[in-house]
Amino acid sequence: GENVEQHPSTLSVQEGDSAVIKCTYSDSASNYFPWYKQELGKGPQLIIDIRSNVGEKKDQRIAVTLNKTAKHFSLHITETQPEDSAVYFCAASLMDSNYQLIWGAGTKLIIKP
Amino acid sequence: GAVVSQHPSRVICKSGTSVKIECRSLDFQATTMFWYRQFPKQSLMLMATSNEGSKATYEQGVEKDKFLINHASLTLSTLTVTSAHPEDSSFYICSAMRAEAFFGQGTRLTVV
Numbered sequence: 001g002e003n004v005e006q007h008p009s010t011l012s013v014q015e016g017d018s019a020v021i022k023c024t025y026s027d028s029a030s031n032y033f034p035w036y037k038q039e040l041g042k043g044p045q046l047i048i049d050i051r052s053n054v055g056e057k058k059d060q061r062i063a064v065t066l067n068k069t070a071k072h073f074s075l076h077i078t079e080t081q082p083e084d085s086a087v088y089f090c091a092a093s094l095m096d097s098n099y100q101l102i103w104g105a106g107t108k109l110i111i112k113p
Numbered sequence: 114g115a116v117v118s119q120h121p122s123r124v125i126c127k128s129g130t131s132v133k134i135e136c137r138s139l140d141f142q143a144t145t146m147f148w149y150r151q152f153p154k155q156s157l158m159l160m161a162t163s164n165e166g167s168k169a170t171y172e173q174g175v176e177k178d179k180f181l182i183n184h185a186s187l188t189l190s191t192l193t194v195t196s197a198h199p200e201d202s203s204f205y206i207c208s209a210m211r212a213e214a215f216f217g218q219g220t221r222l223t224v225v
Contacts, residue, residue, distance in 0.1 A: 043219040
């Protein structure tokens with residue numbers, strides 16, 4: 001089955017700098033890759049996603065890149081702000097009738113003022 | 114975007130009692146909902162897939178008689194933790210799919 005690895009487990013960056021979180025997946029059939037932000041005591045919130053038919057997607061300060069050949073995808077946050085501090089999870093899924101997400105272990109992002 | 118509402122957000126119960134958690138899709142119909150459990154500083158662990166009108170599909174190692182799932186309508190799934198014990202204390206999260214996964218706010222269960 002699918003396996004998703006996420007690195008790093010903790011990332012500390014200076015406010016205003018960029019942050020990059022990377023994930024690899026094992027099942028080449030996976031075709032949907034979302035990223036979630038989870039704040040303490042809350043459920044995950046989708047921040048960006050990408051489907052396997054594109055290599056990059058951007059939404060303001062957030063971007064995701066996908067390399068299908070290497071089976072890895074990355075989250076890029078530019079001009080980081082204190083409110084970006086949270087735990088970020090990547091996931092992979094085969095968008096069939098099940099939509100089951102396979103989750104990465106999470107990255108705790110700390111934005112230093 | 115779509116909204117998934119989970120209730121209650123926090124619950125404290127005594128050992129041996131049962132607790133019901135509700136997950137509602139407020140503005141769309143969800144034939145499939147997912148229930149997760151999350152321990153501190155860990156990722157989400159899928160417990161079961163809830164299917165409207167049929168039995169839930171449980172992941173390996175999850176006791177179906179302990180974690181009862183009912184998906185009686187297209188907008189409501191419930192998770193009942195039966196005969197709760199302190200080790201059942203955790204953060205439980207539901208999600209429903211509509212092109213993407215929408216998550217509830219989570220339920221912090223503490224069994225004392």
